[in-house]
Amino acid sequence: MAAFEIEVDGGTLFGIEQGNGLPVVFLHAGVCDHRMWTHQFDALDENIHAIAYDRRGFGKTVSENVEFSELDDLSAVLDHFDIRSAVFVGCSMGGGLAIDFAIAYPERVAGMVLVGTALTGAPDFELPEELNPVLQAEEVARELGDVDMINKVQAHEWLDGPGQQSGRVGGAARELFIDMNGVALRKPKLEHEIVPPSALEHLSKITQPALLVYGDYDFPDIIENHRILEDELVNAVSMVIEGTAHLPNLERPDLFNPFLSQFLASY
Template sequence: MDLYYQVNGEGLPIVLLHSGGTDLRDWTFLAPLLTKQYKVVTFDVRGIGKSPSPNEKANYVEDLLLLIDHLELETATLVGHSIGGQIATEFALNYPEKVKNLILIAPSLSGFNYSQAFNEYINSINQVAPDLDQMLDISLSGSLYQVVMSSPRREIMIQMHRDYFSRILTWPNFEMIWPQPPAVERLDEISMNTLFIIGEKDFQDNHHVAEHFKKVPNLRFFEIANADHMVTLTHPEELFLKIDNFMKE
């Protein structure tokens, strides 16, 4: 197993999948709360943090399978944030026997038609590469980060973002492989109990993604007030309570 990971705590296993623009430090404030009651696995996805860069197309779903098998987990609860939620969703659809519960925090969604405004935002970041300062300024000025950038978590957000962009600029290959057909067409096939959490002030596309997830049969849905996309950093206690209550239902 070449991915960098950490395991802390004892109990039912929970695997945490971090957001884009971050690394396993996405869980700096939530993971310690969970480790009091659960066995918590955090890791850096391929090409990020302390994990090696992909030499060919990155397959995050198969990487997750390798990690779970390496840790000899028969089943685990997956907690995925942003693109981590997209990975968790795809994994749950393709390896349902491995997933005890599915917990999604403002996930992205394969096959979803993102808005022109969002695509222009992403393109504006890419256009100034490899100028890290400009990439950071444009990215962190996005509406999805307005709460965290006005909070005491501002510095960790800036540092993770800088480290993230520094790493992806070194990748020899920047393509990703996702299972087909895309998850947007298969959400009604998700069989396990699912918890969906989103910040009230997350960007509009993610709220549209949330509407798609309401097709999931066994779904609990919560919106957290005064939170943006980085609810993991700004509202960890509230997240913990939602997750813990869901796990104990």
């Protein structure tokens, strides 16, 4: 495994890579960084060229508060490695980025694994009232400006699941989440991201194979995104990893990794 840095307008992207062969780019969630994919890197065959990088505002990537596009940054990563087309494995915001990239640059996307994915332009979804206490706890923490409290609440929301007991997931997974999200929460805010247009009207144009994976403890609106994708993507297979929340690959790599390996073996 080797670290790399890529100069982009107003910043430097940091990432790691390993192996040779099929290019697979891992795109992290908005409460994590490239380290959320450690268990997947450890399990991958050497014939996979695995790449994971920290997007602006996360991990070891640095950026000035300039106008930027996630699509341009992802293109820069592919260009850096002279990759014409890759498989993308994206979680949450990383999954949303993969979808947006497939719409903007279909020729550069060979396939996608979308985990608890965001969806640009997703319709409003009213969350059930029983989730109000945890949502209100985050609101209070933000009003107080207490980064540690925000981090703890978000660990409850995204790692444990918003309707589950706080602390359900412990050990190394929780320690890593708190560290990754803590880094992101303390970084300066970037206020000039160019957000892609809604993906909803273009989903049916995505013909590449897609594996949809989510945990049944995730937020209901995330699960609804997956239902939309199941209906709209013409070449998608959906899997539920029961008893997991927003980060099933981190929480239960023993269940997630076989799905990933099987999908990649088809290339």
